[in-house]
Amino acid sequence: MRKHLFLSVMLGLCAFSGMTVYPTPAMATVTQSPTIKVRGQIVDEQGEPMPGATVRVKGGQGGTITDLDGNFQLEVPGNAILLISYVGFKEREVAVRNRAIIDTIQLQADDQMLEQVVVVGYGTQKKSDLTGSVAVVDAEALKQTSNSNISTMLEGKVSGVQVTSDGQPGADPTVRIRGVGSFGSTSPLYVIDGVPMGTSIRDFSSNDIETIQVLKDASAAAIYGSRAANGVIIITTKRGQKDQPLKVDYNGYFGMDYIPKGVYDVMDADQYSQYIGQACANSNTPLPSGYKLNSETGKYHFQDDTNTNWFDEVFKTGIRQNHNVNLSGGGAHNTYNIALDYFNQKGTLEGAGPNYERYTARVNNSMDTKFIKFQTSLVYSHSDQDNMGLSNASEYVQGLYGDVTNILRGTLLMQPTIKAYDSSTWVLDNLVGIANNFNYDAYGYGVYYDTIHGDISASNPLLVNNLLQRNTRVDRFVGTGSADVDIFNMFGFNSKNHKLNYKINLSYSKTFCKDFTWIPAWVQSNRVYLSKSNERLTKGSRIYSDALIENVLTYDGTIGKHHINVVAGQSYEEENTDLLTGWGINFTEPYFLQLQNAANTYSESYEYKHAILSYIGRINYNYDDRYLLSATVRRDGSSRLTRSIRWGTFPSVSVGWRFDKESFFPFNPDVVNMFKVRASYGELGNENIGEYMYQAVMSRNNMTYNFNGNVVTGSAVSTFVDNNLAWEKKKTYNVGIDLALFRNRLEFTAEWYKNTSEDLLYAVPVPEQAGVSNTTVTMNAASMNNSGFEFSATYRNRDHDFKYEVSANLSTLRNRVTSLGFGTDSYISGSYITKVGQEIGQFYGWVYEGIARTQEDLDNHATQEGAQIGDCLYKDVNNDGKVDSEDQVVLGSGMPKINFGLNARFEYKRFDLSIATFGALNYHVSDDIYNSLNSCYGWGNKEVGMLEANRFSEDGSTYLSNVPRTYVTNSASLGWNDLFSSRKIQNAAYWKIANVELGYNFPDKWFGKYVSDVRFYVSAQNLHTFTGYHGYNVDYAGGTFTPGYNFCSYPTARTFMCGVHFTF
Structure with missing residues (x-):
């Protein structure tokens, strides 16, 4: 049924797009003449073949790309002019002149490769003109990455970006850019094709991605204002090319998870x-x-031969598959791209879940008239997720x-x-x-x-x-459209040096979620596992809608050596959330799982609305490609804040200097192609703070009043709030240097940054005499900062049959909480402490000093009430002669101080090999399962090493084991061995081989003229992790206040896949 629905929606999207998906007749400028079949070869300056170069007819329809030997074949008019292009090389025109065979065509490297256009907020910039911190993910690396989730494509690719997740199918990764910037949400804003899409993009297909840019500082991200406090990830999806006949690409893989x-x-x-x-x-x-x-x-022995290996019983081999079909092309005035994607992952646990299935369809269209360019994008996604019981x-x-x-x-x-x-x-x-x-x-x-x-x-x-079933189904619809008007051209003012454009962006999305949980009774014979009174069915509906309209005016002009780009605009976005949940208890058999069949039913519903109105402005100035200036301001008004402080203004400024453009530049320009220094300062806000938090809650529960002897029910304020709740604010400082060496083969970037977050929302205790139910009130009370260095380098060599590209990145992070408000010095929660002047969420407990081997060890140590030989000894930190709660100290940090990535891609003739790795240093993890398996208390199974416990000398006076004595019941005399201490945290430094992929590109002649670009590949993901850590998911992030705490996260599987790509 879902497959039929998917196909029906896909056909509807094509019809609704309002634009033909076939090329329009070309308006060729060449005189019609008999067509001929022309052949040739494209090579670089060293005579090496250039596979993947684009060959098309100037001013007409038709085109192709070269094969792995640089050869092409194309049917064209005899008097046509061919346009040959390749990324990083200068475009070249070649006249056919009725030749069937053209001599070898050589392309020259473009020393202006730094003129690569980068997508930034509400526009584009040349890479060489960037003055903010913007990272561009290598497009070629994206093509050789088989990931179901877009966010995981960033793992180890960008300095300062940490991506962590457990291995549960359908799980959304945690992405943090330059550390933790808030006590609340730390997820970045995703922008797809110019439209903000929130903080989760799980429902979109990674196969649709063309480019990814990461905006890390305020000067780059301030154009998005209060939504950009945690950084911005800009994604551009694939679109068709003009004058290109229909091209059909298929990419699919099948894999097994262990x-x-x-x-x-x-x-x-x-x-x-x-x-x-x-x-x-x-x-x-x-x-x-x-x-x-x-x-x-x-x-000791058990009464029978039962010996259950629970791991083997519960875990199984998982299966994943992905199939993607992409149709693209275009005529002289339009382009189209249609993508169909199917992904399915069966989890590695026996039972109902976890499993994840997703269908995605996308239609991207564009059409040009003389003055206006239209673009539309329609997306439908359906996902079905079975969760663990x-x-x-x-x-x-x-x-x-x-x-x-x-x-x-x-x-x-x-x-x-x-x-x-x-x-x-x-x-x-x-x-x-x-x-x-x-x-x-x-x-x-x-x-x-x-x-x-x-x-x-x-x-x-x-x-x-x-037995237990939990399922979530999501249907998501997204429609976007834009019209870009060339105003000067429309009024007859044609100038290459001056452009004035007005663009309107429209977007509407709606997401329907259905949640289902079934907990049935389980009674067998005289064994009652789950009684009828606890039997429970829960059904929920969540509907999210989002509407956006933007008006943007852009001027771009050049006068002599001065170039200026000005953007001014307005944006309005409105979000609506409608939640409904119902549950029933105690059902009659046979089961009909509808709420009306329950003995008792309950329900609740909520509705939220949120709107934000914004005005934006930006000026980019460039003098002689040497001196660069960018200034941005955005003013946001949010419904999440009270009227008196609803508006916030967020400015930024950045400057850059192209030292290599100076006449006194001391280095050889053929060696040092670019030397740029840049600096920036900016301010951002954060309005992702929840709905109606500044409004007090009225309650009717147990609220009664006596009027003239009559008791009546009334309402009263039950919770205390801060009516002056304001924006969280963030100030960013950034200094960087960009180098390009050896004809742009080596690119290097180094940056220093400092981000200061102020007026952070924090739960401040409420005095008991206030007479309200809440014990804390959320206020703008806290502040903290993050600072560090980032380095990235890429070296490319494409001169011979053996081509390669190696990239590395490294970032450091220093986090400090500078205030918790109202004189509060620290916040302690269990085994974590957040302390002013130190990192957020550090491990907190006792310092383990070893085991009491003899009575003498106990006598010579600070008093530990009830401790015996074989028990753990802890440090008397405050030197008061006894060990108690006052001796707890900071034990370590769960926040990595250093993150790094090392990636490589090699090509030799028809073979290609890519390797992706990443890691982290200088942090600790507390693994709940490892600690439980090595706990000295309880009846549960343990690690084999615990067998060493309880070994005494023959006279019992000396404890011989390196493992503390164990017990199954708790008492004051036995509790010392299970305190949270330095014994329960692990050095989690690691280096993960995340992905290895080997591919072979078959000759086109093997498959005839209708099939080309056939590539077969095999890959291994999560191949190996070098670490001393004992546990799964060493890179699991934990919570904001509990970094490094791994509570049974679903293990990331080791995956082996094989796949194929080909083009019709």
Whole structure:
């Protein structure tokens, strides 16, 4: 059904576009003459063939590209003129003169390659004229990247950009540009074909991408004002070319996903039996009946031969595939591009999820008249995501063990002595009357106790992931259009040196989301896993709409050595959000999963509106290609703020100096092709702060009043708010140097930056005497800054059969919180602390000093109440003679100080090889699963190394193990070994081989005249990570206040793929 809907919508898009998708008849300027078939070869200055060069007829229709040997063949009029072009080389005209074979055509390298046009906000600039911090992602690298998500294409490609994600199908990566700039959202703004698309672009196909630019400082991003505080990523999608016949490209791949084994070395049944026997003995806890002590061998064993490898039971091989068809072309006055894309990824867990499927269709059209250029883009995307049964501990379902509801955690902590199946059913082995044995341990965690196994550490992950269903379906429609009017030309003022254009941009998008969650009862025989009273169906609907209109006036003029570009405009955007959720409890069997069939139903709904009105202005000035100046201002008015402070003004200025253009430039211009110094300052705002936060909430709950003896229900303010809530503000400073050497073969950029964020929203405590329900109020109270250096370099060599390109980038980051407001010095949450003068969200706990081997160790150490031989010892930081909560200190940072990327692409004749790597240094990670598997407390499975625990000398006076003693129950005398300390964080420095792709380009003659550019490739993703870290996803970012905390993130798979590309 969905496939039929997809095709129907695609046909509708083509019809609705209002523009023909076929080339219009060419208005050729050449005199018609008999056509001939002409052949030739394109080479560079060294005589090397140039594959991929474009050959087309000047002023007419028709064109082709050269094959891998630089050869082309084209049917043209005998008196035609050919235009030959190639990126980085000067365009050349060649007259045919009725020749069937043209001598070798040589192209000359364009020393003005720096004149490459870069897309910036509301316009374009020559790369050599940029004065702000703008990174351009290599277009060739994008073509050889097989990623389903656009954001992941940036991994390791751009200095100062950190991309992290877990491996769950359909997951949205976390993208941070130059660190954390806010306590709230840190995602950048995405702009696609000039239209802001918010902070998530998961629904779009990466195959549609033509170019990507990243705006990192305020001088580059200020044109987007309050939406650009976290940086801007500008994406341009593919469009057809004029005078090009219909071209059909297919690109597809098939891959298999594997979760690497052995990351955690967990115990088997025999090892676990030994461990649990020793732990019970240490705790003076009776041994569960399923475990026996062999008096002859002194070893423990389980009552039967159950030895479940839960990892093998739960994980499977995942499958992914992607198919993309692209039709493009154009006539003399129009172009078209139609793209159809299908992506499917079956996850690596047995059960209902996670899986992700997406259909995408895009139609891009353009049409020129004498004075006006029209462009339209229509996009439809449908995605279907099956989520894991449960993914985190906050999704607690009564009747399931709430401490380890995460599937991954449950898989690794489940005892190997419990069977996964019993009579083809997922069970927890022999748990009689399990519902009656649900209790809470000393920490308040829910546990099941079974006389055979002891406390059960998890609900059966196979049962949970098959029983519980969670699904999200998303349909997204985006339509954009623009009309660009050449005003001077329209009124007969034709000048190459002066242009005045008016452009109107229109955009409308609507997204429909449907959420479905089903938690059925699970009762089998006398085992109650989930009772009818907890059975739950939840259905939700989320509708988001966004409308945008922009009016932009652009003047571009040159007078002598002076060049000026002026942009002035207005923008209005309106967003609407409509949320509806209903849920029902206790259904009658057979199940008909509609809410009206529940015994009890509930519902709630919300509606939000948001609008922003903006005025923009920018001036770019260039004198003699030497002195560069750019000034921008944007004024935004946002409905998210109260009327008195609704408007914010955000200016920026940047300057540049082309030192290489000076007469006194001391270096050889053939060696140093560009030497540019630039600096910028700018201010940005952040209005991504939530809706109606400045408005107090009225409540009718338990609000009663006595009027003349009559009790009536009324309303009262239940929460306290700050009515003067204002913009978060960001000031950026940037200094950079750009070099191009050896005829632009080597490009190098170095930058220093400092970003200061002020008036950050922060939850300030509310005094109890205020008499309101909220304990905190959000205010503009905090500030912090990020600073660092960025370096990037690219070297290209395309002179011979062996061609290569190597690029590297490195960035540093220093984060400091400078204020938490109202005299607050620190904010502590569990094992994290945010402290003024230090980084946000550092690890906080005790300093581990080793194990007490003897009584003498305990006597000579600061007092640890109840500690015994074999327990952990911690540093007495404040030297008061005892270890307590006052001795907790900062243990380390989860925020990488250095990020780097190293990428390479090689070509030898018909073979090509690309390698993408990235990494990070100087930070730590706390991995929840690793810490649980090495915890000294609890009944769950452990790593094999924990078997070393509990070894004493024969007289018991000396502890011999390097692992603290273990126990299964908690008490004051046993709790020292599980405190959060430096023992529970790991050095997470890593270098990841993210992608290796090997391709072969077949000769066109093998496939006839209708098929060309056939390329077959194989690739490996997430091939290997060099690190000392024990756990999955070493690059997982964590939260804003909890960086480096990896709570059971879905493992990123190792993927092996094969694919093919060809053109009709």
